[in-house]
Amino acid sequence: MSRSAHPAGPRHADVLPEGHHPAPPADLNRLDARIWSRTVDRNEDGVATVGGLDVTRLAEEFGTPAYILDEDDFRARCRAWADAFGPGADVFYAGKAFLSRAVVRWLHEEGLNLDVCSGGELLTALDAGMPADRIAFHGNNKSLEEIERAVRAGVGRIVLDSFQEIARVAHVAQGLGVRQRVLIRITVGVEAHTHEFIATAHEDQKFGLPLAGGQAAEGVRRALGLDGLELIGLHSHIGSQIFDTSGFEVAAHRVVGLLQQVRDEHGVELPEIDLGGGLGIAYTPDDDPREPRHIAKALHEIVTRECENAGLRPPRISVEPGRAIVGPTAFTLYEVGTIKPLPGLRTYVSVDGGMSDNIRTALYDAEYSVSLVSRVSDAAPMLSRVVGKHCESGDIVVKDAFLPADLAPGDLLAVPATGAYCRSMASNYNHALRPPVVAVRDGAARVIVRRETEEDLLRLDVG
């Protein structure tokens, strides 16, 4: 199926071509290890468990909807990325995927660095004790206040995104009597094979200085001439939910081309390149992501080869996975409220959350899986659409799903792979209370972000 959204929006894209639905899975009760976090299982009663805890108990204790995050899985993925790239490279977790103080501490303990792109994310990172020199500050329109805060804190790098920002950061750093380490974000004209709303390196877009037309080279020239800046390298981020490295290959080729030009024109070999994030995860059994070690090996080879061809010393590489670390580590636990069979079409299953806790289906036409987790069932598969409780027909959580035909109100459903860009993009639409994030590990559960309360809602509404 095409990954691009229908121009008229997801509502109009739901008339799917004949034969679109894959055959129902052979076993509806099976929780596919490629999609679920690694400690997920079912107990002898058929109830799904995570970190050794039954989802029914989690629902009782913490309510639904709730994001249930598998801490062991999160830490294991951090280590897999850090080990894959080794001491000669840097892994920055992209905080925008999901950030909380507990997550910052886990990242710190597992030796990762952290990307932030706002004052709020920077505050969270610093408050939880992430050393400032391991933080990179991103964004295409950082305010003067944010820049000052980042420079004062001593962040390890600021990724510069425009000519104005080159001047602003230089000015702030000089005023504070420091030299700020910076990279320049460039757009290399690569469109990764992904959804058009989340592809970000083709040149008709807001991020970075385009390579074409010489703006990127001009940015480097200006940055090298400013006392407040120490230009350490170039940055490129080509998209999201990418499954092969061919896009990175073209991007690295072009970034290295600019490194070569910089050396020839200024006699400077910039020591780093950051290839960004965007590595894909499995939302459905059709997605087949590559292991971090395969990605690391491929990226190292690509950069080394390109630099050899250009006669350059290979720079230090950094990468910025967000989704690939946190995405698979969490699922959203919902309770079924109503069930509406539409003969000849499908059955609409309404859960107690929706687009306020997962906007990705409506926004990107994203695909998810879903399973009945409070019990197993031998009933026949029923073509379903899992929808939320919001006043909007585009409020879809899982567009096409097979659920057992004996599904009933009160059953618990879980949607896996919701660790990234769900809680971080959650809203209060319809004055929904944003769900908690509950971390589980070794038979213990604790809330790391609490559920919003009605008091929270009214506190912001000052009358």
Ligand SMILES: *Cc1c(COP(=O)(O)O)cnc(C)c1O
């Ligand atoms: C969003 C973003 C990332 C992370 O993307 P994922 O798809 O979550 O890996 C990394 N770097 C930059 C600059 C980004 O904007």
